Every structure is written in structure tokens, then in C-alpha cells.
Amino acid sequence: MIPVIDGHNDIAWARRERHGYQAAGIDASLPDLHTDIPRLIAGGVGGQFWSVWVDPVLTGAEQVTATLEQIDFVHRLVEAHPDRLRFARTAVDVRAALAEGRIASLIGVEGGAQLDGSLAVLRQYARLGARYLTLTWSRTTEWADSATDEARHGGLTDFGREVVREMNRIGVIVDLAHVAPSTMRDALEVTSRPVMVSHSCARALCDHPRNVPDDVLRDIGAGGGVVMVAFVPSFLSPARNAWVRGGEQGEAPPVGIADVADHIEHIRRVAGAHAVGIGADYDGTDAMPTGLEDVSRYQDLLDELRRRGWTEPELVALANENVLRVLTASDADHLAFLDGSAPPPAAAALAPAVDTSTRDDKRQSSGPRVLVVVNAKGSRPRRLGTWLEEKGIAVDVALGEDGLPPDLNGYAGLVMLGGGLMPDDDARAPWLAQERSLAREAIAADLPTLGICLGGQILAEVAGGEVRASFGPKERGATVISTSEAGRRDPVIGGFGDAAPMIENHQDMITSLPPAAVLLASSDAVANQAFRLGERVYGLQFHPEVSAEDLLHWKEPTSPSPDDRPVAELVEEARRVDEHNTRASRALVTGFADEVRSFADQTLAARASAARPATR
Numbered sequence: 001m002i003p004v005i006d007g008h009n010d011i012a013w014a015r016r017e018r019h020g021y022q023a024a025g026i027d028a029s030l031p032d033l034h035t036d037i038p039r040l041i042a043g044g045v046g047g048q049f050w051s052v053w054v055d056p057v058l059t060g061a062e063q064v065t066a067t068l069e070q071i072d073f074v075h076r077l078v079e080a081h082p083d084r085l086r087f088a089r090t091a092v093d094v095r096a097a098l099a100e101g102r103i104a105s106l107i108g109v110e111g112g113a114q115l116d117g118s119l120a121v122l123r124q125y126a127r128l129g130a131r132y133l134t135l136t137w138s139r140t141t142e143w144a145d146s147a148t149d150e151a152r153h154g155g156l157t158d159f160g161r162e163v164v165r166e167m168n169r170i171g172v173i174v175d176l177a178h179v180a181p182s183t184m185r186d187a188l189e190v191t192s193r194p195v196m197v198s199h200s201c202a203r204a205l206c207d208h209p210r211n212v213p214d215d216v217l218r219d220i221g222a223g224g225g226v227v228m229v230a231f232v233p234s235f236l237s238p239a240r241n242a243w244v245r246g247g248e249q250g251e252a253p254p255v256g257i258a259d260v261a262d263h264i265e266h267i268r269r270v271a272g273a274h275a276v277g278i279g280a281d282y283d284g285t286d287a288m289p290t291g292l293e294d295v296s297r298y299q300d301l302l303d304e305l306r307r308r309g310w311t312e313p314e315l316v317a318l319a320n321e322n323v324l325r326v327l328t329a330s331d332a333d334h335l336a337f338l339d340g341s342a343p344p345p346a347a348a349a350l351a352p353a354v355d356t357s358t359r360d361d362k363r364q365s366s367g368p369r370v371l372v373v374v375n376a377k378g379s380r381p382r383r384l385g386t387w388l389e390e391k392g393i394a395v396d397v398a399l400g401e402d403g404l405p406p407d408l409n410g411y412a413g414l415v416m417l418g419g420g421l422m423p424d425d426d427a428r429a430p431w432l433a434q435e436r437s438l439a440r441e442a443i444a445a446d447l448p449t450l451g452i453c454l455g456g457q458i459l460a461e462v463a464g465g466e467v468r469a470s471f472g473p474k475e476r477g478a479t480v481i482s483t484s485e486a487g488r489r490d491p492v493i494g495g496f497g498d499a500a501p502m503i504e505n506h507q508d509m510i511t512s513l514p515p516a517a518v519l520l521a522s523s524d525a526v527a528n529q530a531f532r533l534g535e536r537v538y539g540l541q542f543h544p545e546v547s548a549e550d551l552l553h554w555k556e557p558t559s560p561s562p563d564d565r566p567v568a569e570l571v572e573e574a575r576r577v578d579e580h581n582t583r584a585s586r587a588l589v590t591g592f593a594d595e596v597r598s599f600a601d602q603t604l605a606a607r608a609s610a611a612r613p614a615t616r
Contacts, residue, residue: 002312003046003098004298005320007228007279008108008177008199010051011035012073014283021069023076027084034282037084039296040103046320047094047104049132049198050074051284054114056139057550059386064121067114071107071128078105089129090335091328108175108198111137112144112163118353119166119345126337131327132173132196135163135183138549139383142390145180147209150582155182156190159348164190166349169342171334173326176200176220177210177230177279184216193333194224194326199279201235201263202270208235214270221271224329226322228279229263231292236263247576257291261304264318273314277323368412368600369394373404373435375419375454384415384545384589391593400431408441412600413448413592416455418506418543423458423467436462446534448595453506456531456539463514463533473525475504477551477570478577481529481542487520492538492595493530495587496521501577502542502584503551510541536595544585548574 014033015021030036040048052070054063078085086097088104097104107130115121115133122133135156136146143160145151156164164187167174174195176184187195197220203211212220212227220227234241239253267276282288282295291300302315310318336342370393372381377399381388385395393413398404400419408414416439421429423436439462442449451459461467482499483490510528513519517539521530529541551571556564574581 001044001299002302002315002319004044004278004302005047005049005094005104005323006045006282006295006298007049007196007277007323008051008110008230008284009035009048009280009282009295010053010284011282012050012070012077013053013055015073016069021073023073023080026077027081034288034294036295037081037103039294041084042296043294043298045103045295045298046098047088047106049106049108049279050077051108051110051198052114052130053110053137053284055549055552056111056113056137057380057382059113059380059382060116063111063114064116064118067109067125068128071125071130074105074107075129087129089131090331091324092331094324094327106131108132108134110134110175110198111178112141112160113137113139115163116353117142117159119163119349119351120353122163122166122172123170123337126170126172126334130172131330131334132175132198133163133167134175134177134198135160135179135187137178140180145183147178147180150586151180151182155180155186161186161190162346162348165192166345167191168193168330169333169345169349170337171330171332173330176212176216180209181213181216184212185219188216188219188223191223194226194329195220196225196277196323196326197227197279199228199230199232199281199284201229201232202266204270205263205266206234206236206238206241208241210235212267217267217271217275221275224274224326226275226277226326227267227271228277228323229260229267231260231280231282231288232285233259233287233289236260236289245576248572252287255289257289257301257304260289260292260301261308264305265308273317274322274325276318278319367392367394368596369396369410370413370415370448370596371405371408371411371438372397372415372417373438373455374399374417375421375429375432375435376417379417379419380545381415381417382545382550383547383585387586387589388593388596391590391597393593393596400429400435404431404434404438406434408438408445408447411447412603413450413596414438414442415450416452416458417545418453418455421454422469422509423454423461432458443533443537446536448592448599449537450592451537451539452543452545453541456541457509459533459537459539460510460514460517460528460531463516465514465517466511467509468511469509474564475506475523475525476564477504478502478548478574478581479504479523479525479542481521481523483521483530484519486518486532487530490520490532490591492532492588492591493520495591496584500584501574501581502544503546503548503574503581504542505546506541510539536599538592544588547582547585548578 054066086102094104140149143157233255236259487493517531
């Protein structure tokens with residue numbers, strides 16, 4: 001049996017979600033997972049990069065905290081099963097584990113957002129054992145374009161290039177899974193060490209954005225890197241990819257071992273036999289190819305390649321030697337970093353990600369600030385906050401139960417999120433009285449405001465509209481929002497064009513708009529989807545801050561109605577329109593940011609004018 005070193009397994013997050021982060025117990029059968037120790041042994045797994053991934057619903061410092069929890073799980077996993085697992089940093093450690101009959105356990109960090117913009121965080125992950133960093137996950141970061149999100153940088157930014165250089169210096173391997181081809185090419189231009197692609201396939205065989213184009217495959221091979229083939233069916237088969245993109249209607253096109261072998265052979269032809277490996281992505285995706293249903297089946301794949309004429313040395317290279325060579329190429333850098341003998345970091349790698357000079361008095365900072373009111377802990381600003389910050393807008397988040405500011409002095413904008421409450425639900429949410437006060441202040445000042453779901457209902461109520469519990473249809477999932485003539489001309493809603501798909505999760509409660517409101521958008525079931533008060537105050541019944549992936553955390557209704565659909569169905573429907581939804585939501589947030597900046601500029605100009613002495 002040839003030992004397999006797999007580049008990517010997501011059991012850490014799966015255990016978090018399904019088993020309360022318990023590390024003990026994987027030495028028994030775990031039928032709800034792809035992975036347990038008996039099946040790892042049966043599959044001949046000699047080494048595993050355990051992925052430490054963080055759901056992007058968490059942002060900023062939350063990403064760092066959750067990554068540390070993931071790393072903690074891997075360490076606890078090894079400690080709970082010392083007879084079967086051995087923690088490994090280097091190729092020497094891996095070979096020692098193989099000699100002992102234990103599974104070498106390595107760590108890979110799956111997403112550059114998990115650094116929160118700090119290379120000090122990268123160094124701490126490395127000290128804790130992380131040996132690769134995937135430059136992005138499914139979303140573009142501040143410094144690198146993702147394969148499955150809007151490209152904003154044309155690859156890597158200058159900071160992104162510094163990230164690659166620092167990874168080289170401390171022996172953390174650059175992982176190009178998930179990144180845009182432009183990011184792949186930029187990273188290959190910068191890196192001085194071989195790279196890896198921990199779990200992707202060949203773009204020439206299946207035109208999925210997560211796969212690697214041939215020119216990049218050739219460059220990775222020329223640089224001594226390795227591309228580790230994933231077992232994800234939609235990465236492998238054009239028919240399966242089209243079926244997923246079409247909403248998974250009807251029976252799934254079959255995908256089997258032969259499809260995986262085809263990708264392995266293509267990468268060998270293009271990049272070289274030294275440049276191909278295995279990174280299945282078990283427990284990171286639901287479906288697996290027939291014949292490769294779990295981690296016990298790796299040897300069946302090797303048998304398929306034997307039938308195709310692969311020699312034993314070629315199979316050994318595929319299964320373990322190629323990735324060990326790439327690991328070895330950075331091992332000396334990593335060990336030097338750990339013992340303090342590495343070259344000093346560049347000045348850019350030491351720059352603090354948090355600027356204390358802006359924290360002394362948040363309201364005196366030079367950039368405009370927006371207050372975001374959160375009415376439920378699960379209702380965070382998500383991508384809306386990220387997009388505002390990208391536009392130079394500072395975001396202050398206030399959780400209602402922790403208390404809200406007494407006024408909006410110093411703020412150039414207000415966002416009020418949902419929370420499963422009624423606008424006057426003071427018995428459950430006593431802070432709503434203050435939130436209504438802030439809403440009135442915003443309307444009076446025509447302060448740029450986004451009231452989302454509950455926030456929109458609060459705006460409607462305090463401005464003289466009618467809001468009533470259990471009034472109209474329930475809308476849940478992706479909904480087409482159609483703009484009115486006024487909406488198409490509006491600087492915030494106008495980015496929707498005639499219509500755009502938005503995420504909803506509420507029962508319509510606005511029975512009538514305030515007399516002064518301008519209707520901007522409707523849906524088939526809900527007339528008052530978006531409205532404007534004055535020139536800058538907006539009420540929305542949909543959620544531009546929520547993406548298709550966020551729906552994965554939705555729960556099934558506790559009191560379902562006949563029209564309620566399973567969450568899985570809602571997720572797939574939202575994924576089909578995710579690109580359009582993201583583009584329209586970003587346009588809305590960009591328009592709002594422009595309003596915030598314009599208001600701030602006008603306010604500063606008015607203050608300057610008032611401060612000038614009168615002239616004769």
C-alpha cells in the first residue's frame with residue numbers, strides 16, 4: 001500500500017459544526033463524516049494537511065479568533081490519538097511518522113482573510129504549526145483576487161506581494177487554490193520557493209473558476225511546485241458543473257474515479273510528473289465521486305492509474321514524494337524562522353494592521369464614519385461593512401443590548417439592521433426607544449441612512465407610515481426586486497437597473513409608507529421593498545449585506561408554513577444568482593458610501609464657512 005499525503009481535509013470545521021469541537025472519538029466510525037481514523041488507515045493515508053478554515057460570515061478579528069480555535073482543534077486531535085496521529089511541521093517529521101506507522105498531521109490555513117491584514121498574525125500561525133496559507137478563499141480580500149468573486153486588484157496588490165515574500169521568509173508555502181488566475185500568476189512572479197495548489201483541478205478539462213489554467217500549470221511545474229487534485233465533482237466534470245450551476249435539477253450527472261484520474265493525467269502531461277498530487281477536500285464538500293466516497297478509497301484511485309500504465313515510482317511521487325519535495329524546499333526557512341536565525345523581515349512586514357492614532361477619539365478621525373446598529377448578535381454588517389471600509393468609510397458597530405450612542409453627532413451615516421423584532425418591541429428590546437430616536441434624528445438631518453428589514457420598518461413607523469405584525473406574505477431566500485422609475489434614477493438603488501435578486505427573510509409588515517416617502521422598488525409579493533425619505537434616508541425590506549453563503553447558517557422554520565422550502569433549496573437558488581446579487585448589492589453600498597462622503601464633505605464645508613470671519 002502506497003502512503004498518501006493529502007493536501008486538504010476539512011474535518012476541523014465539520015467537527016465544530018456537528019460534534020461540538022470534540023477531538024476525541026474519531027478512532028470510531030463517524031458515518032456522518034468522510035473522515036475517521038479507521039478509514040484513514042484503510043485508505044493508506046500517511047499524512048494529512050488538516051485545513052483550518054473560517055466561515056466568511058465572521059469578519060476581521062473574528063476570523064483570527066476562529067482560526068486559532070481551528071488550530072487548537074488540530075493540536076487537540078493529535079493529542080487525543082497519540083498512537084495513530086503525530087503532529088508534523090517538516091518533511092523529516094512526516095517521514096518519521098510514516099516510519100512509526102502514524103499519520104503525520106500538518107496544518108494549512110485556508111484563506112488570506114484569516115490574517116485580518118496583519119503579517120504578525122501570519123507569523124503567529126506559523127509558530128503554531130501552519131505550513132501553508134491559501135491566499136484567498138471564495139471572496140476577494142483587500143490584497144488578492146479570488147477565483148469566485150469580483151476581481152478588484154488585477155491579481156495581488158503591493159501588500160499581497162509582501163505577504164508572499166514574508167511567507168517565503170518564514171517557510172509558509174504559498175497555496176494557490178481558490179485564487180484568480182491573475183493572482184496565481186502574480187504569486188508565481190514574486191515567490192522564491194515552490195508553490196502548491198492544495199485542492200483544485202485542471203481548467204482545460206472542466207471550466208470551473210476554481211481550476212487551474214494550463215499556462216499556470218506549466219509555470220507551477222517549472223518552478224518545482226505541486227498541484228493537488230481535488231475530488232469535488234463539479235471541479236471534475238463539465239456536465240456536473242453545468243448541473244450545479246443550473247440549480248441541481250433532475251438527476252446528478254455521474255462522476256467517478258476515472259474523472260479524477262483524467263485530471264491527474266492532464267496535469268502530469270502539462271506540468272510534469274513531479275508536479276501532481278492529491279488534495280481530495282473530504283469533509284469540505286457534500287458529494288464525492290463514485291468509488292471515492294470517503295478517505296478509505298485512495299488506493300482505488302492508485303489502482304486506476306496502474307491500469308493506465310503508471311509505474312510504481314510515478315505513483316509514489318503522486319501520492320507523497322511530490323508534496324514532500326515542496327515541503328522540504330521551505331523547511332529550512334521555517335526552521336530558521338523558529339530558531340531566530342532567519343533574515344529579518346522587511347519593514348512592510350512589520351507595519352501594524354491597527355492604527356492607534358485613529359482610536360484615541362473615533363469621532364475626530366479624518367474619514368467619515370457610519371454607525372451600524374445591530375439588533376441581534378447574528379445580524380452583523382457582514383460584507384456591507386467590508387465594502388464601506390473599502391470606500392474609506394469607517395464603521396462603528398453598536399449592539400443594541402450593549403447600549404446605543406446618545407445621538408449621531410460626529411457620524412456621516414447610519415445603518416440599522418434587522419433582528420426579528422417589531423419597531424416598538426420595547427419589552428424584549430428596550431434599546432429600541434433610543435434607536436427610534438436616532439432614526440428621527442437621521443430623518444430630520446437627512447443623514448445618509450440605510451434601514452434594513454427591521455431598520456426600514458423603524459424608519460417607516462417614525463416617519464408616519466404604518467407597520468403591523470403578521471401583515472403580508474412571507475419571503476425567504478432570493479427574491480427579484482424590481483425598481484420603479486424613481487428607483488432607476490436613484491443614486492443608491494439605481495445600480496439594480498430594472499431588477500436584481502436580493503436575499504430576504506421576513507414577513508411583510510409595512511402596510512403603508514409615510515406620506516413623504518418615494519417608492520423605489522417592489523417585488524411580486526411585497527409592494528414596499530425600498531423607499532426613500534428626503535434625499536438620503538433609505539428603507540429596505542431586503543438584505544444587501546447577506547450573500548448566498550450566509551444562508552448556510554439559516555435554520556429551518558420552527559413553525560413552517562405550507563410555502564416554506566428547505567434551507568438547502570434556498571441556498572442553491574441563491575447560489576445561482578449570487579454573482580448578480582453581489583454586483584447589485586455592491587452597487588447599492590457604493591452609492592450609499594458616495595452619499596456618506598458627500599454629506600461629510602458638505603458638513604465640513606459648512607463648518608468652514610461658519611468659521612470664516614465676516615467681511616465688509
